Amino acid sequence: MSNRILQKSEPFLLLVFAMLAAMLLFAMFVAVLGQSPLAVYQLLYEGGFGSAFAWQNTLLRASPLILTGLAVAIPAQAGMVMIGGEGVLALGALLGAIAGLMLDGLPPLMVQSGILLAGMFAGACWSGISGWLRNYRGVNETISSLLLSYIGIALLNHFVEGPLKDPASLNKPSTRPLADSYMIGNLPGMDVHYGLLIGVVCALVAWLLLKYTTVGFSLRIVGGNPRAAMMAGLRVNRWIVLAAAAGGAAAGLAGAIEVAAVQGAASASVISGYGYAGILVAFLARQNPLAVIPVAILIGGINAAGGMLQRRLEMPDASVLVLQGIVFVLVLGSDTLRGRLFSKMEVPAGNVAMPVLTEGAK
Amino acid sequence: MKNSKFSSDRRKFLKSAGAIAAISAVGMPYMRNAMAADKLTVGAIYVGARNDYGYNQSHAQAVDFIRRMPGIKVVDEEKVPETIAVQKSMEAMIQQDGAKLIFATSFGYFNPHVLKMAEKYPDVRFAHCGGLWTEGKDPMNVGSFFGYIDECEYLNGVVAAHVTKSKKLGFIAAKPIPQVLRNINSFTLGAQSVNPAITTTVIFTGDWSMPVKEAEAANGLIDQGCDVLTCHVDGPKVIIETAEKRGVYSCGYHANQASLAPKGYLTGAEWDWATPYKMLVEATEAGKPMINFLRGGLKEGFVKMSPYGKAVPAKARKVADGIKSKMLKGDYVIFKGPIKDNTGKIVIEAGKSHGQQDVALEQMNYLVAGVVGKI
Numbered sequence: 001m002s003n004r005i006l007q008k009s010e011p012f013l014l015l016v017f018a019m020l021a022a023m024l025l026f027a028m029f030v031a032v033l034g035q036s037p038l039a040v041y042q043l044l045y046e047g048g049f050g051s052a053f054a055w056q057n058t059l060l061r062a063s064p065l066i067l068t069g070l071a072v073a074i075p076a077q078a079g080m081v082m083i084g085g086e087g088v089l090a091l092g093a094l095l096g097a098i099a100g101l102m103l104d105g106l107p108p109l110m111v112q113s114g115i116l117l118a119g120m121f122a123g124a125c126w127s128g129i130s131g132w133l134r135n136y137r138g139v140n141e142t143i144s145s146l147l148l149s150y151i152g153i154a155l156l157n158h159f160v161e162g163p164l165k166d167p168a169s170l171n172k173p174s175t176r177p178l179a180d181s182y183m184i185g186n187l188p189g190m191d192v193h194y195g196l197l198i199g200v201v202c203a204l205v206a207w208l209l210l211k212y213t214t215v216g217f218s219l220r221i222v223g224g225n226p227r228a229a230m231m232a233g234l235r236v237n238r239w240i241v242l243a244a245a246a247g248g249a250a251a252g253l254a255g256a257i258e259v260a261a262v263q264g265a266a267s268a269s270v271i272s273g274y275g276y277a278g279i280l281v282a283f284l285a286r287q288n289p290l291a292v293i294p295v296a297i298l299i300g301g302i303n304a305a306g307g308m309l310q311r312r313l314e315m316p317d318a319s320v321l322v323l324q325g326i327v328f329v330l331v332l333g334s335d336t337l338r339g340r341l342f343s344k345m346e347v348p349a350g351n352v353a354m355p356v357l358t359e360g361a362k
Numbered sequence: 363m364k365n366s367k368f369s370s371d372r373r374k375f376l377k378s379a380g381a382i383a384a385i386s387a388v389g390m391p392y393m394r395n396a397m398a399a400d401k402l403t404v405g406a407i408y409v410g411a412r413n414d415y416g417y418n419q420s421h422a423q424a425v426d427f428i429r430r431m432p433g434i435k436v437v438d439e440e441k442v443p444e445t446i447a448v449q450k451s452m453e454a455m456i457q458q459d460g461a462k463l464i465f466a467t468s469f470g471y472f473n474p475h476v477l478k479m480a481e482k483y484p485d486v487r488f489a490h491c492g493g494l495w496t497e498g499k500d501p502m503n504v505g506s507f508f509g510y511i512d513e514c515e516y517l518n519g520v521v522a523a524h525v526t527k528s529k530k531l532g533f534i535a536a537k538p539i540p541q542v543l544r545n546i547n548s549f550t551l552g553a554q555s556v557n558p559a560i561t562t563t564v565i566f567t568g569d570w571s572m573p574v575k576e577a578e579a580a581n582g583l584i585d586q587g588c589d590v591l592t593c594h595v596d597g598p599k600v601i602i603e604t605a606e607k608r609g610v611y612s613c614g615y616h617a618n619q620a621s622l623a624p625k626g627y628l629t630g631a632e633w634d635w636a637t638p639y640k641m642l643v644e645a646t647e648a649g650k651p652m653i654n655f656l657r658g659g660l661k662e663g664f665v666k667m668s669p670y671g672k673a674v675p676a677k678a679r680k681v682a683d684g685i686k687s688k689m690l691k692g693d694y695v696i697f698k699g700p701i702k703d704n705t706g707k708i709v710i711e712a713g714k715s716h717g718q719q720d721v722a723l724e725q726m727n728y729l730v731a732g733v734v735g736k737i
Contacts, residue, residue, distance in 0.1 A: 046458075053457050057450045157568060161537065170725065171492065171539045172470050262446045262474075268569065269470050272443035307451050311437035311459055317411070 011286075011338065018334035022327040029322060035313055047308025048301030056191045062300030063192070064089075064254045066199035068278025069285060069292040071127070071251035074206055075141070076287035077216070078243035079223030080134065084145030085251040086275025087152025088126050092119035092252025094156045096259045097175045097266035098164070100182060111182045115260045116198075116253060123252015124245040126152060131244025135237045141244065153271055160267050174267035184261040195257035199296075202250060206289035219243055251275060280324065284331055299324065402462055402647055404428055405455035406438040407448065409468035409596075410571060416597035416616040417633075421467040421491070423617070424635035428643055437461060444470035452479045456486055463487045463646045465639065472506075480504045487652050489642045491635075495654050507638040507656035509664035510718050512548035513689050514631030515592075516696050517667055517682050518613040519552025521628050522590040523560055524678030525611050526553075531562045532583030534593040534601055536570045538737040540726040542594045545631075547730045548696050549592060549613075554732055556681065563588055564735030570596040580604035590628070602627065611673060618668045629682075630668035637663040659718055660689045692718075703728035704735075 027037035048058050071085040099118035103111045126148060133139035159175075166176040184194050210216030221229040222239045229236050258270045281299055285291035306320035406425045410418040418440065429436040437459045442451050448471050455461040462485070466476050469492045480488045480501040488504045495506035522531050531553055535542045550562040563586060565579040577600045580591055584605070591605045592613035599622060605612035606623035614620070614630025638656050645653055658664035667686070670679055688694040695717055699710035709728050710716065716723050729735055 047454070053454070057454060060446050060450060154568075171541050172473070173537070173539065177473075258445070264474050267470070269444035272445045272447075274445075303447070304450065304454075307439045307442075307454055308458065310439045311405075311455065317439070317441040 014334045014337055015331065018330040019327065022323070022330045025326050025330070026323045029326075030319070033315070033319075035315065040309065040313065040315075043308045043312055044302070044305040047305030054301075054304060057304040058297060058301040059192045059196050060300070061303050062296040063196040063199050064258060064274045065277055065281050065296035065299055066196075066203055066292055067250045067254035067257070068274045069281030069296055070199075070203055070206055070278075070289055071123075071247040071254075071275070072279050072282030073285060073287045073289050073292055074247040074250065075127070075131070075243045076282065077210055077219045077223055078240050079226075080131070080240065080244060081142045082127060082130060082145040082244060082247055083142055083279050084127070084130065084147075084149030084152070084275070085254075085278045086271060086273070087149030088123045088248050088251035089255035089258070089275045090156040090271055091122045091126050091152045092255025093259045093263075093266045093270040094159055094164075094175075094255075095119055095122035095252070096256030097178070100178045100260065101176055104179070104182075108182050111178075112184055112260060115178075115182075116256045119252040119254075119256020119259075120249040121252070123248035123250070123255070125248070127248020127251070128241055128245035131241035134244075135240050149275065156266065156271070157268060164266075166265070169265075169267070172267060172269075174263075174265040174269075177265045178260065180264075182260070183264060184257065193257075193261040195254075195261045198253070198257065200293055202253070203289050203293050206246075206250075210289060251278070280328055284328060401433055401435045402643070403435045403437065403455075403460045404643060404646075405452065405459065405461035405464040406436065407442045407451050407455075407464070407466055407468075407471070408438070408440045409444065409470070410441060411597075412438075412440045414571075414597035415599040415602075415619050415622065416595070418467070418596065420617045420633040421465070421635055424633075424639040425465070427636040428639050431640070431643065433647070434643065435459075442468075444468060444475070448475040449479055452476075452488075453482075456483055461486065463489065463643065465489050465491070465642075467491045476504060477501065487642075487646055489638075497654070500654075502654065503652055505642070505652050505654040505656060507642065507653075507664075509633055509635075509638075510657065510659035511631050511633065511665045512544050512696060513659045513694075513718070514665050514667055515545045515548040515615075516552035516555075517686055517689075518592055518629060518631055519549040519554075520556055520682045520685060521670070521674055521678050522549075522592070522611070522613055523553035523556035524675055524681070525628060525673060526560065526590050528587045528589045529557065529560045530586070530588045531560060532580070532586075532588030532591040533562050533564045533733075533735075534576055534579045534583070534591065534595060535564055535566050536572075536595045537568065538566055540724055543726045543729060543737070544723060545594050545615075546733060546735075547726070547728075550730055550733050551696060551701075555685075558732075560732065562733050562735075564729065564733055566735070567595065573597070573600045576600050577604050581608070584608045584610055614668050620668055620671060624671075626673060627668070627671040628674050629670050632666050632668055634663055634666045657719065660686065661692045697723060702731040704731050704733050706731070 030037045030040045048054055068085045072082060075082040096115040096119035099114045100111060103114045130141045130145040130148060133144045134141040161173040164175045165173050186193050218234050219239055222236050226236050255270055259266050263269055281292055281295050285295040302320050302324060309315045309319055310317060408418040408421055412422040413419055425436055425438055428434055437455055439451050442448055452464050455464060466488060472490050472492055472494045476488050476490050480503050484503055490506050492506055492508055495504055533546050546564055553560040563583055567575040567579060576595055580601045590611040591601060593601045593615055598615050598619055602612045602619045602622045606626050611626045611628050612623055613628050617632055618630060620627045642653060695715045697710060698715040700708060700712035701710040703709045
């Protein structure tokens with residue numbers, strides 16, 4: 001009986017051990033730099049989670065990462081590794097901004113919905129291309145999503161510096177700004193915009209769909225064994241394109257939220273690494289949409305606290321990147337211990353069902 | 363299992379490692395940063411790395427200067443992207459460190475980030491590098507400071523013209539925005555003041571920090587026969603290094619890059635931000651109103667030239683120093699008509715001249731004749 005509990009809790013224990021080992025390694029790194037590890041961890045806590053302000057700082061930084069994390073985690077259910085979130089986000093921002101300008105004059109709620117839907121649509125189309133290419137033309141989706149990402153970024157730059165440039169934005173080429181009344185506001189009583197709530201709801205919906213409905217079941221079969229899925233009568237091609245498009249919609253939504261809640265216009269400023277950070281988030285969350293939420297908050301917190309380390313200890317910005325890197329390597333590395341942590345116990349063959357979720361990590 | 367011994371060792375290691383980390387986490391002394399009440403806390407944020415041999419380094423140097431002023435405490439953050447992170451970093455400096463004056467050094471920080479924070483914290487001063495503050499529209503606790511670095515670019519051009527053999531100069535630029543175009547044009551006009559036949563070939567990389575593209579562009583320009591390179595990107599490091607490696611000359615930008623190219627570095631257009639930083643800090647300390655609009659060139663000490671490299675001939679030094687002394691007096695005009703753009707259209711009429719502070723120059727949207735390139 002206790003064996004069962006141990007085996008059930010193994011993934012969680014592995015994660016905890018990996019995190020603690022990462023913290024220890026980072027402490028050694030910090031000590032080599034001549035700083036006190038205790039002071040560093042104290043500041044990391046204080047800067048990321050130590051006060052109401054720190055929490056809001058963390059949540060704001062986490063909110064785009066939830067969506068860009070989903071952009072990787074959802075296609076991963078169908079066995080795809082998509083890494084082009086950055087460019088998809090850029091296009092979502094661009095189309096969102098265009099929608100905002102076209103709908104000018106309508107009531108705010110309609111304009112805001114229009115912006116978000118346009119962003120999702122742009123993202124879904126762009127990522128859908130990768131899904132389509134993979135299925136119908138046999139193009140590797142990792143490569144195609146990355147290359148499409150560069151094209152997306154180039155398109156954003158082209159339009160904000162060319163046809164859609166606001167003449168008033170001389171040295172920072174941007175689209176025309178949205179009116180203040182159309183901007184997405186803050187959650188009641190907080191200094192965090194609604195983008196966080198949207199991200200959390202998306203993650204929850206994705207998780208529920210994948211875990212409790214036939215949609216998720218079908219996707220996992222498609223991802224696990226396309227041939228078997230075909231034999232079972234599933235329309236594999238359609239599922240793969242849909243999963244890619246759904247992921248893209250999440251990244252596009254992140255871009256639209258950046259425009260409607262933060263920047264007020266589309267410009268090169270939205271290309272700030274959220275898409276790439278989303279890859280990290282999704283892999284740390286083992287492609288589980290629910291786990292994307294806490295992981296995004298953790299990364300957001302580390303980023304928020306990184307500023308604190310710079311300001312108080314004059315440590316370089318790269319120090320928190322080192323921490324993120326160590327965490328990433330150790331958490332992924334701990335996968336190799338899976339099923340072996342309590343190796344004296346026989347592992348039933350049935351437990352191997354788990355890798356379906358982590359298919360994307362291959 | 364084949365490597366069960368190994369994995370059990372690793373498991374033990376992980377367990378003990380975890381225990382140590384847990385103990386240290388619990389036993390952490392809870393300490394707060396003691397803030398000296400009588401010290402003025404100044405914050406600064408940069409979009410790139412402090413030591414990028416370029417734009418961000420030029421600001422970090424000024425921040426180090428401020429740091430050494432008595433009664434000043436400085437907190438700074440590097441690599442802050444132009445997202446919500448700017449707002450939160452500034453707010454953290456205000457809330458967690460008690461900053462009363464914040465230098466927001468990237469152009470893209472201004473709208474909406476600096477404006478939003480300035481509205482939220484009317485008691486804090488925000489000094490933004492760029493030229494954006496508009497009277498009557500923007501909050502009074504915000505100010506813009508900037509330097510007329512095109513004067514130095516002109517001198518770069520004068521020096522470059524003396525050493526080029528191919529009469530072709532190369533310019534690697536980020537984006538065709540007014541500020542960049544003004545530098546390309548000044549550089550070219552400076553070179554043409556020595557020899558009107560000289561051309562400048564421009565390559566736009568598309569963004570402020572693209573080291574790979576910048577290196578490719580540098581090689582491409584050298585392959586086309588350009589024998590002096592300069593640039594307007596955030597970190598000129600790879601361009602200067604590539605020029606040195608390929609045996610051609612280079613002129614620096616933003617900060618001094620002489621150490622990267624001991625043989626071919628001629629001179630460079632450098633910011634001297636310590637001057638405006640000091641003025642803004644002193645105004646804050648004295649409780650005087652925020653300086654909302656602050657500009658200066660060589661004369662005011664906002665920009666400076668790198669010391670001449672050993673490849674610069676005596677004649678070039680003499681000519682450049684002659685023009686520089688006129689600029690230091692404040693009576694040298696770079697944009698003096700007639701000036702044609704590189705499509706043949708007259709952009710500044712004969713007899714008309716735009717002095718340094720003329721705002722018409724800040725809308726620049728052309729490349730002067732002799733520049734090979736398209737916006």
